[in-house]
Amino acid sequence: MNRLEVHHLSTSFATDEGRVDAVADVSFAIRAGQTTALVGESGSGKSVTSLTLMRLLPRSAAIQVSGEAWFVDGAGTRLDLLKLPEAHMRALRGNQVAMIFQEPMTSLNPVFSIGEQIAESLRLHKHLDRTAARAQALRMLELVEMPAAAQRLDEYPHQLSGGMRQRVMVALAMACDPTLLIADEPTTALDVTIQAQILALMRRLQAETGMSILFITHNLGVVAHHADDVVVMYAGRVVERAPVRPLFATPAHPYTQGLLACLPGKARAAGQPKPKRLFAIRGQVSSPLAPPPGCAFEPRCDRTQAACMQVMPKLVDTGGTRQARCVLVPGRDVKTA
Amino acid sequence: MNVDTRVADTPLIEVRHLKCYFGSKERPVRAVDGVSFAIQRGETLGLVGESGSGKSTIGRAVLRLIECTAGQVHYCGDDIGKLSSERMRRLRSKLQIIFQDPYASLNPKMRIGAALGEALSTHGLARGPGERERRIVDLLEMVGLRAEHARRFPHEFSGGQRQRIGVARALAVEPEFIVADEPLSALDVSIQSQVINLLADLRERLSLTMLFISHDLDVVEYLCDRVVVLYLGHVMEIAPTSGLFAHPLHPYTQALLAASPKPDPLVENVAVPLKGDIPSPLAPPSGCVFRTRCPHAIAACAITLPPLEARGPGRFSACIRTDLITTPPTR
Numbered sequence: 001m002n003r004l005e006v007h008h009l010s011t012s013f014a015t016d017e018g019r020v021d022a023v024a025d026v027s028f029a030i031r032a033g034q035t036t037a038l039v040g041e042s043g044s045g046k047s048v049t050s051l052t053l054m055r056l057l058p059r060s061a062a063i064q065v066s067g068e069a070w071f072v073d074g075a076g077t078r079l080d081l082l083k084l085p086e087a088h089m090r091a092l093r094g095n096q097v098a099m100i101f102q103e104p105m106t107s108l109n110p111v112f113s114i115g116e117q118i119a120e121s122l123r124l125h126k127h128l129d130r131t132a133a134r135a136q137a138l139r140m141l142e143l144v145e146m147p148a149a150a151q152r153l154d155e156y157p158h159q160l161s162g163g164m165r166q167r168v169m170v171a172l173a174m175a176c177d178p179t180l181l182i183a184d185e186p187t188t189a190l191d192v193t194i195q196a197q198i199l200a201l202m203r204r205l206q207a208e209t210g211m212s213i214l215f216i217t218h219n220l221g222v223v224a225h226h227a228d229d230v231v232v233m234y235a236g237r238v239v240e241r242a243p244v245r246p247l248f249a250t251p252a253h254p255y256t257q258g259l260l261a262c263l264p265g266k267a268r269a270a271g272q273p274k275p276k277r278l279f280a281i282r283g284q285v286s287s288p289l290a291p292p293p294g295c296a297f298e299p300r301c302d303r304t305q306a307a308c309m310q311v312m313p314k315l316v317d318t319g320g321t322r323q324a325r326c327v328l329v330p331g332r333d334v335k336t337a
Numbered sequence: 338m339n340v341d342t343r344v345a346d347t348p349l350i351e352v353r354h355l356k357c358y359f360g361s362k363e364r365p366v367r368a369v370d371g372v373s374f375a376i377q378r379g380e381t382l383g384l385v386g387e388s389g390s391g392k393s394t395i396g397r398a399v400l401r402l403i404e405c406t407a408g409q410v411h412y413c414g415d416d417i418g419k420l421s422s423e424r425m426r427r428l429r430s431k432l433q434i435i436f437q438d439p440y441a442s443l444n445p446k447m448r449i450g451a452a453l454g455e456a457l458s459t460h461g462l463a464r465g466p467g468e469r470e471r472r473i474v475d476l477l478e479m480v481g482l483r484a485e486h487a488r489r490f491p492h493e494f495s496g497g498q499r500q501r502i503g504v505a506r507a508l509a510v511e512p513e514f515i516v517a518d519e520p521l522s523a524l525d526v527s528i529q530s531q532v533i534n535l536l537a538d539l540r541e542r543l544s545l546t547m548l549f550i551s552h553d554l555d556v557v558e559y560l561c562d563r564v565v566v567l568y569l570g571h572v573m574e575i576a577p578t579s580g581l582f583a584h585p586l587h588p589y590t591q592a593l594l595a596a597s598p599k600p601d602p603l604v605e606n607v608a609v610p611l612k613g614d615i616p617s618p619l620a621p622p623s624g625c626v627f628r629t630r631c632p633h634a635i636a637a638c639a640i641t642l643p644p645l646e647a648r649g650p651g652r653f654s655a656c657i658r659t660d661l662i663t664t665p666p667t668r
Binding site: 041042147161162163164191192193194195196197199200218219220221222223224225226244245248249258259260262263264265266277278279280281282284300 | 387388495496497498525526527528529530531533534537552554555556558559560592593595596597598599600601602603604610611612613614615630
């Protein structure tokens with residue numbers, strides 16, 4: 001069963017210099033109890049995708065959203081997150097669908113103790129009274145292995161280290177027992193030994209609760225070990241979709257191939273000698289205001305053909321559960337669901 | 338040719354018993370607490386560690402950008418702490434730094450050409466506007482930019498281009514030694530590999546000596562000849578790069594390597610993550626500073642600070658649990 005199915009999601013922003021397609025025609029799915037990673041570099045649209053799904057972008061004429069996002073809630077009801085009435089969405093957010101952000105210091109309220117912040121969502125969504133909410137908040141801090149949890153309950157975010165703050169964020173997200181967790185670069189601001197702790201914690205909680213995770217990251221090392229399926233984004237579009245092992249073993253899209261080849265740690269991981277010169281993808285991402293006429297990756301691609309400059313290639317099924325968006329990759333048209 | 342053997346034998350940079358304490362005298366933050374290492378001419382030394390390990394403080398102290406509490410930094414055998422400000426200023430052209438965030442280190446109101454030109458004029462490296470202009474174009478082309486970029490302002494460049502400007506700015510004064518303080522951390526993966534290649538090329542072409550500060554072990558393994566592993570202001574291990582990655586001796590180095598996820602789903606993650614947080618440098622643990630998180634700590638670890646001891650050719654480790662070393666360390 002798919003916990004979340006995103007079909008043809010597009011988000012565009014009106015700017016002074018014209019309309020910018022931050023996310024264009026993005027489709028992917030997250031299976032129940034599994035992790036889908038959304039991978040891409042700055043400006044690839046991965047964070048805008050998550051904010052659109054959570055309906056956290058300001059509602060204004062300047063922002064246009066289209067597409068569908070079918071979410072199956074705990075009771076088995078199918079809901080389109082993009083068309084849900086605001087009140088229903090508010091009941092879902094932080095409850096069935098929770099989110100963890102990159103920078104815990106900016107997402108925690110500095111003037112409330114962490115106990116109060118966890119209790120708040122329990123009182124709102126689970127209708128617990130003050131005492132019960134506080135007791136549950138303590139259990140949540142214990143669940144995320146917070147050292148001296150009882151004492152931390154009355155501490156403020158600034159009194160905690162970066163790793164502990166991220167544990168609080170996880171506790172907050174887990175408080176209402178979500179079925180879908182959206183984690184936007186949850187370990188990027190952390191040191192590697194702390195990152196390992198948080199990732200192990202998220203894994204354990206996923207195994208215990210069976211929640212699905214949308215893991216947004218640029219770190220391919222983290223993807224390799226914590227994702228089941230991978231969606232690679234470039235300039236707002238999905239360029240490749242595959243289960244994690246086939247993706248790393250035989251990347252189909254030239255961008256994915258380049259991304260993996262330019263990792264300095266890739267050679268060591270495969271047990272090969274250190275390359276003399278690191279592979280590099282030349283140039284940089286084109287401005288979203290002046291995208292190339294054809295494939296968005298064409299100006300940086302080493303395997304460009306004449307057709308690449310004409311039109312944006314379609315995302316095609318390449319067999320198995322894999323898809324790619326490149327004229328060099330043969331495949332059948334993606335069935336519209 | 339007349340080869341000066343004294344210069345050939347002296348390390349270009351030697352750091353001896355460096356201590357940098359900040360804040361109050363009674364209860365200082367011990368950012369760097371007795372660090373010693375040497376960098377040979379032409380060598381790239383990696384400095385790795387997590388936040389609060391003191392790696393950036395060391396990078397600045399080596400260039401005398403901050404004054405330290407105790408210890409010395411020697412450049413070609415001379416203690417730079419004892420140099421007059423006039424001699425230090427002249428020496429500055431030999432010692433340069435590349436920062437993590439190039440945008441913060443460039444004057445937003447200054448065109449790139451002017452920023453590079455200022456460095457040339459300050460150190461008297463270009464005579465007349467014609468030569469200055471030529472040198473600026475040379476520098477831009479050396480880092481993969483074009484001559485017309487000289488007329489642009491910092492905000493007109495992408496992150497990767499700005500870091501190229503940061504590199505050009507450091508190279509403008511023809512340095513011998515460069516401190517690169519997390520120069521890749523702010524860059525996307527595809528841009529990061531471009532800058533890694535640029536640094537590697539320039540290092541070879543200009544025979545630069547480098548202190549490369551990073552938390553990214555993969556990059557350090559790729560670029561560095563030797564590595565110094567820091568934890569809470571102390572050196573845990575020093576080793577040639579290949580030996581360190583093949584056979585880490587110190588429990589902290591082992592944990593650090595195990596914790597950094599390899600970009601290959603087939604490589605099993607055997608990491609048992611380290612427990613707890615890095616202690617505060619205001620109140621570091623007694624004895625070995627790593628003992629509070631070390632899986633192999635014993636009672637004796639709390640008593641004395643383990644000295645950095647030789648454990649094979651070029652290898653040093655500060656750990657009393659020598660009984661854990663089963664196979665002889667390699668280079």
